[in-house]
Amino acid sequence: MAAKILDRVSEIFQTPRPKVPGWTYDLLERLVCHTPTLLVILESKVCVQLVNLLANEHPRVNRSARNTLPYIAQMLDDTPAIASKVLDHVLALLKSSSPEIRRWACSQVGELARHESTLPTMLESKACVGLVSLLCDTHSDVVQSALYVLTDIAQKLEGAEAIVKAKVLDNVPESTESSCLEVREQTCILIGMLVHHKSILLTVLESKAFVRLLSLLHDEHPEVVWSATRALSQIAEKLEGAQAIEKAKVLDNVSELIESLCLSAPHRACTLIEAVVHHGSILLPVLESKAFAQLLSLLHNEDLEIVQRATKALFQIAEKLEGAQALVESKVLDDISGLLESSCWGVQYWACTLIEELVYHESILPAVLESKVSVRLFPLLHDKCSEVVQSATRALSQIAEKLEGAQAIVKAQVLDNVSELIESSCSSVRFWACILIDALVHHESILPAVLESKTCAQLVAFLLWEATTSTNPYLALCVLREISEWPVGAAALIDMPVKFGGFEELCQSSDYVIQRAARSVLDDLARARSKQQIL
Known part of the structure; x- marks a missing residue:
């Protein structure tokens, strides 16, 4: 019975007249609510015709199709058991001659992939192969839709493995050369998602996809450069990835990013440097690169968010003694002194955190004590922002670990400020006040000064x-x-x-x-x- 009704609906849809009776859409909405008829609809011409009507030039027809198709999609989304049965029908639509149908089919495969119960069935099918084949589609919106779905699937290791097995990396070069910036951007995001899985990383590094990703650092659109840099930052999280990036002379490209007029480019460059220098073995090439000197120059940038990101990257460099020494030799302490007086609490916070990391190295402490930095820290104990007070107290606690640091703190009468710290409404400030006091009284020669303080x-x-x-x-x-x-x-x-x-x-x-x-x-x-x- 349902099949006969659908044949009649199909005939109506094929008529050249723009106005399709409203009852046909109402009927379809009711039919898709039942499992048996949903399967019949997906097997019939009606579903394909509905998707075709999305491109119809008549608003009434177009709107009606848009209103009906979500019912079908919702049934697939709410009933994974049904969805697995109709998977073959949905996959067949990926090969449709209509770009609208291919795009709609992509979105439905994406819905199926989001369910734990249907994902294994979908991965066992040729879904990934079908999606990957669409990366060569002549319609950019279809390619973009396929990339979105592949990115979702790649979140899980088994999904990423299925995508790589479907030769996605062979098709990525074509996507990176697309005239559509959204396609290039989403390709970078897909690569970034794949390399989250360590077992996939080496395959990516050995492919043309990695080389093409590097080329996108020179893209004319900031959004693409941003996504490419982010993907490289994700690659750099693993040592093998950081080594490949260093070997590919990416640091030369980072230098260009820092000099870019686009505000987001220096921001992403800082993130990439931060990820790379996390690995000690990569630190030396970074310190010898032009990018390091330019990173220091960002401390004078007008954009305070960029200054904050640069300081955070320098903090990562300062974790290693060689990095801390290079920073001090580069006169970074003069820059930090200025940052401590910034109007942005985030900049002040990271400046304090950078000082804390520098003085962790005993050989660096004398240089810090001789500079204006330690003196500029003291006023921050009165700052109205609790995060700044906390970070300043933390830096002073690290300085107080060494006797000469504790002596400098006592001499500066910091103990007079302790009452303000211990009365703070912020528990973190009180916590770090305890740490500071503990560091001071650890030195026997400092204890009398603490006991004699008011x-x-x-x-x-x-x-x-x-x-x-x-x-x-x-x-x-x-x-x-x-x-x-x-x-x-x-x-x-x-x-x-x-x-x-x-x-x-x-x-x-x-x-x-x-x-x-x-x-x-x-x-x-x-x-x-x-x-x-x-x-």
Whole structure:
């Protein structure tokens, strides 16, 4: 019965008149809601005719087709079990002579691929082969649709493997040469998705697709360059990828990106450098390249977002001692000093983080202390942005790890600012204040200065409060332990008008580390009292 009705509908669709009776669309909408008739519709000419009507010049016909086809698509989307049965019919439409039908079929294959239950069936079929063949289609919107679907499929390893097996990498060069910028852009995104899987990366690096990707760094459209650089950044995440990029002289192209007038180009160049230098073995070629010098020049860029990205890339370089030394030799500390006074909190944040990374290397600390950088850090402890205060405190904590750094901090009267830090409403700022204090009192020669500071009583009260009321008392306990370990520290603690009663409860904690730290503080105080009584 349904087949006869559909034959009649098909005849109506074939009439030359623009107006198709509205009941035909209403009928189809009802028929597709039932599994048996949905299968019949997909096997009939009606589905193909509906897709053809999408290109009809008459608005009423076009609109009606657009309104009806989603019902079919929705049924396939909501009922994966049905979708797997009609897969062959959908795949057959990929070979249609109509570009509209091919594009619609692509989108339906994409819907099928999104379901865990139908993906295996789809991968076992020739779906990937059919999609890959459309990369050579003469209609760019069809190619673009196929690329979208292939990118979705490539998210899963089994999907990426099926796509590579379907010879997608042989067709990529043609896509990268398309006159349509969206096709070139989406091709880059597809490559980026494929290389997320390490087992696929080597295949990509050995293909023409990698070479063509490099050529897109010179594309006239910023969107394409952006996507190509992003794909290369994803390739560079793996050591083999970074090595291939360095071998292909991509750093020369990065230099061009940094000099580009397009705002997004330097941004992506920074991201690529950051990904490449993550691998220590690639750092030296980067430091010797023109791109490194140009990266430093971006610290003076008018666009603060680019300055922020450049600083983040320099942070990655500073992780290795050779990188930190190269930065100091390049007078980067003068640039950082200026960045700390930026109006952009993100720039200030990354400048502080870069300082923290530099002073992690003991041999770099003297240069930092001799520069204006450390002095410029201190005012940031009063910044209205908690992220900036946190990053500045973190950098000072790293400086305080070394005795000469701690001495410089005390000399600059940073301890007078501690009260502001421990009273912060931001838990991260209070956390890093504890870290800073812990780093300072770790040095016996610095402890007297801490104990004699005007904020000492307030500081100890804060530590006791954190230790006895916080859900994570360990850090405050560690600081008190650092103080009580020194005889002068323990003596000062027992003379203060504060109570350690809550420590008895901490000694019963189920956490052995907390229990031991609390017990150690009480033992130190008991020894100090005994000495006082003897004296």
